[in-house]
Amino acid sequence: MWGDAALVAAKDLRLELRSRVVTNQIAPVAVVVLMLFGFGLDADVGVLQKVTPGLYWVTVLLMALLAIGRSVDAEATAGARDMLRLSGLDPAAIFLGKAAALVAQLLVLEAMLLMGVSLFFHATIKGYVLVFVAGLLGTVGLASIGTLYGALTGGTDSKQTLLPLLFLPAVAPVLLGAVRAFEGAFGTNPHPDDGWPWVRLLGVVAIVYTAVGTLAYGPLLEGSDPA
Amino acid sequence: MAPVVWLRSAVSVLGRFPALAGVTLDASPGEIVLVQGPNGAGKSTLLRACAGLVPVVRGEAIVLGIDLVADRLPVRREVAYVGHASGLYDEMTVADNVTFWSRAAGLSRDISAASVMASMAIAARLADVPVGKLSAGQKRRVSLALAMSRGSMLWLLDEPHAGLDADGRDLFDAAVRHAARELGVCVMLASHELERAESLADRTITLVGGTVHAAPAAENAPAPQVGAVEPQVTHVG
Numbered sequence: 068m069w070g071d072a073a074l075v076a077a078k079d080l081r082l083e084l085r086s087r088v089v090t091n092q093i094a095p096v097a098v099v100v101l102m103l104f105g106f107g108l109d110a111d112v113g114v115l116q117k118v119t120p121g122l123y124w125v126t127v128l129l130m131a132l133l134a135i136g137r138s139v140d141a142e143a144t145a146g147a148r149d150m151l152r153l154s155g156l157d158p159a160a161i162f163l164g165k166a167a168a169l170v171a172q173l174l175v176l177e178a179m180l181l182m183g184v185s186l187f188f189h190a191t192i193k194g195y196v197l198v199f200v201a202g203l204l205g206t207v208g209l210a211s212i213g214t215l216y217g218a219l220t221g222g223t224d225s226k227q228t229l230l231p232l233l234f235l236p237a238v239a240p241v242l243l244g245a246v247r248a249f250e251g252a253f254g255t256n257p258h259p260d261d262g263w264p265w266v267r268l269l270g271v272v273a274i275v276y277t278a279v280g281t282l283a284y285g286p287l288l289e290g291s292d293p294a
Numbered sequence: 295m296a297p298v299v300w301l302r303s304a305v306s307v308l309g310r311f312p313a314l315a316g317v318t319l320d321a322s323p324g325e326i327v328l329v330q331g332p333n334g335a336g337k338s339t340l341l342r343a344c345a346g347l348v349p350v351v352r353g354e355a356i357v358l359g360i361d362l363v364a365d366r367l368p369v370r371r372e373v374a375y376v377g378h379a380s381g382l383y384d385e386m387t388v389a390d391n392v393t394f395w396s397r398a399a400g401l402s403r404d405i406s407a408a409s410v411m412a413s414m415a416i417a418a419r420l421a422d423v424p425v426g427k428l429s430a431g432q433k434r435r436v437s438l439a440l441a442m443s444r445g446s447m448l449w450l451l452d453e454p455h456a457g458l459d460a461d462g463r464d465l466f467d468a469a470v471r472h473a474a475r476e477l478g479v480c481v482m483l484a485s486h487e488l489e490r491a492e493s494l495a496d497r498t499i500t501l502v503g504g505t506v507h508a509a510p511a512a513e514n515a516p517a518p519q520v521g522a523v524e525p526q527v528t529h530v531g
Contacts, residue, residue, distance in 0.1 A: 081386060082386060144379075145380050145383075146377050147383060155399065
């Protein structure tokens with residue numbers, strides 16, 4: 068299964084390397100969104116620094132939605148979904164591979180956004196380990212939830228609206244946990260250690276959705292067959 | 295010889311619509327069967343049902359010794375199927391696509407992308423070209439080459455001649471005849487290009503409204519034993 072997962076992950080990353088959608092299209096949109104947040108909050112550095120964790124993760128969520136849509140579209144076009152079903156690849160491996168590729172792409176995006184908030188909002192990281200762990204677990208949670216709901220909506224005519232409707236409420240625990248953890252890491256919370264308990268929530272969400280996705284991806288792939 | 299495809303009153307439903315409304319059909323090893331009929335007759339659904347992509351909800355269906363009514367998933371890895379869409383990733387190169395789908399199908403790493411491409415005379419210079427830049431005919435060649443490389447004893451080909459130029463059609467027809475005559479592969483193809491397809495096929499069945507309208511030979515073979523047909527590895531090209 069792990070070999071199949073690596074094969075699928077490598078394929079999705081190769082698709083991204085060839086198309087550069089995340090780096091050349093989604094990342095610039097993310098920077099524009101950050102700048103708009105800055106304008107909207109009247110360039111008050113104090114306010115911006117205080118709300119940086121929230122703005123950062125809302126931006127990550129919106130950009131993740133675009134990346135997930137891109138990942139879903141890759142299989143929806145030109146009969147690739149049929150080819151995957153005929154390939155004999157373990158559906159759990161397909162899920163893990165696609166989620167892993169999304170994690171890699173989102174981590175690159177998040178690193179760029181961290182530089183963005185540092186530049187535009189003058190935010191400084193005080194707890195690098197907390198940022199790394201919370202960012203990684205939050206990203207795994209986002210990728211697992213997105214890949215799962217992407218399979219559910221992939222074969223429908225209304226996936227552009229259905230995916231956000233399902234995805235955004237489902238990632239509320241990730242948003243909550245990641246923002247609280249980052250408040251600790253950015254020093255906007257007077258008690259920096261308060262960030263770590265939220266990492267547990269992120270870990271639980273990541274584990275639960277990865278497990279559910281591994282089990283449910285096969286039936287979802289079949290059930291969402293447009294034929 | 296046990297039929298590769300053995301259907302008795304097979305029914306497949308798409309939504310509420312019975313796309314196959316009781317199909318009875320035999321296809322034997324080495325036989326080339328043309329499935330023809332008007333639009334919406336169920337030709338594509340028949341091929342997809344034999345490939346395990348569409349469930350057979352009633353009747354009996356045994357393909358390559360696998361009972362599709364009981365569990366259709368195992369047959370998928372054993373058939374070579376080409377549908378209307380190419381199934382290729384436009385942004386990836388031809389070589390990347392061939393390599394990925396070959397590995398996904400569990401083919402040996404000894405089978406190179408170049409050898410797969412050579413089976414449909416795809417120019418080596420196209421290996422590094424993104425699939426999205428290819429013509430429809432070139433994409434068709436890649437899809438057919440990938441299907442033929444799977445080493446399946448059953449090829450299910452939906453409009454295989456579509457988009458191919460004269461050379462491509464001749465090459466494809468020769469590959470199908472070679473596979474059927476020399477390797478015993480059963481080939482079922484659906485086509486609207488009747489003159490060409492009929493010259494290639496051993497017999498023709500006509501589907502109308504999801505049922506077999508006319509079949510020259512009676513379908514009277516006994517049910518093959520489930521698990522009796524052992525998939526063999528045969529590589530073309």
